[in-house]
Amino acid sequence: MDAVSARFDRTEIGVIIGVLLAMGAALLIFELSFVLPTLAVAGMWILLALGLNVQWGYAGLINFSVAAFWGIGMYSVALLSAPGSPLGFEFGPGVALLGAIVVSALTALIIGIPTLRLRADYLAIASIGFAEIIREVVSNERWLTAGTQGVSIPALLPELATTLDALFAPDAPAFPYRGLVDLLLVAIVVFAVYLLLRRVHLSPWGRVLRTIRSDEDLAKALGKDTYWLKMQAFVLGSILMAVAGFFYAYQFRFVLPETLEPINTFYVWVAVILGGTGSNRGAILGGLTIVAIRVLPSFFIDFLSLDVNVGAVRLLIVGLLIIGIIRFRSQGILPPRSELIWPAARDRGEKQ
């Protein structure tokens, strides 16, 4: 099956053009030193949304521990590679990434074994409980995580950033290409993951997952080990979340237990259900929306010089978005129409 080489359909081209236009507009309005890091952060959120989409969109698993797996990724980087970490290893980014992947996969297995057999709503409750425990451990075990003090992290590929600055902006006072390295790396990974998930979704494995999501008894009747397949989706999604955490650690260069607050899990949920459950294009749109929710309220509040709590405004937006999407457009903005069938089969259908 040549899923990877399958042509991009019209909506996909539309989305890409839209994103490029938005980036262009952002460049015109804001400064480069703001746009580049912000886009890099958007790439990080897109990875989180793609990860949750594998779990909820493909396999129908209600995972409310996104922030915990994200945290595993960022703390793997902090604890394995930062000079200031209480463990003091100072490994390179490669080891940190490997650590993030291994720890998140093992944790997903440990959580999945008792919970994936249970009813869907039990996984929701158990996973949010698990996320809260991880947050408690990270806040309280100072010997391991430095607690509420947080950990600073060195730059990813510092030589590359210096080279870019020397090349393009030797005289600039601030480093306008500060975010470029982050953006490039995260963009490459997002693109690779997108292609991989496209392929995976169209593969027999993806087809069985879709069957499980819509009718688990049917999948069982067909002789599929639904428990093990759900576990695979859970582990794959969790690894993607940890990879997002890896990028977060290098983009912000500082990690705190506060980052593991459940609100961040709900941002990712908004991204997936707003974009369209099961739709990877939707996850990309959703990731960009999260950045808008996080950035725009402070702009408006500053602009109108209002005296309100920005955090509460964001919380309200996320809450109302969840209610509004489920109420008025439960399929999301970019539902996975064409992704659900084989592109070749659809083309044949059109010709007839």
Added chain:
Amino acid sequence: MANVAQVLADGLVFSCIIILGAIGLSLIYSIADFANFAHGDLMTVGAFGALVGATELAKVLPGESIVFFELPLSLYGGLVIGMAVAAAVALITERLIYRPLSDAGSIELLITSIGIALAYRAIIQLGFGADQERYDFSSQGPIDWLLELTQGIGGVALTQRDVIILVFTILLVAGLHALLQYTTLGRKMRATADNPNLARVSGIRTREVVLAMWIIGGALAAAGGIFLGIDTLVRPRMGFDLLLVVFAAVILGGIGSVYGAMLGGLVIGMAHEMTILVPFVPVEYAPAVAFALMIIILLVRPQGIMGEAV
């Protein structure tokens, strides 16, 4: 070694708060058929409603000399106001959001309830700020005669307000029991919880039952939140922090069983406070202990103590 009798007494007080939250959550789980993640934040709504109510009443009521069990009359008024506010908020939410979603599945309702929880908390934070609030009355010492009476077992220090929490919880639970067992509405509620479709074809107006359930669940949740606020602090996150412990109680008791929720609340509340007796486990991990219990219950007996076999 900590004083076991004291820990048991503290556990009893904390259990009251969990029981009040668990009853409503279990009712909603059985009748509306979804895990309501907004229930914890409904407890917060009640706690803030009572705080505002008590503060406003204190300005109107003649003198703060009218005191029962060392607490001003305005606080008892606040309790009623808080319960009414939470019941009203629950009803409005049902009318505006859940009713139009009546075709949605339980998973969609679950996700919606998360949005509602965030919206409740955001509105509270916009109104009161993200910081903690405190009732404006002096702290109380332990009751002397109780301390003396229990000298033999290490002494139990409970304040007057702990006793009030216990007494009011017993009254509310007894009232609910009477409602469920001896009134027509109670019989309808039990029938609907047991089998909604059968109840509907038997001529029960399930709509009425659902509204009653939201009012009762909301008011009891509010009472739990208010008691926690009197006992400690009133914070925008207080209800959410309790939510998992309350879920643990509901799952332990068996989803849909009101009496199971009471029993589960007692066990989980006790376990939460008894963390202090467990060696090598710091007190910060009390919610984690409740959660671990929940996982074990899910593995061993997912239908809970009082639930029917699934």
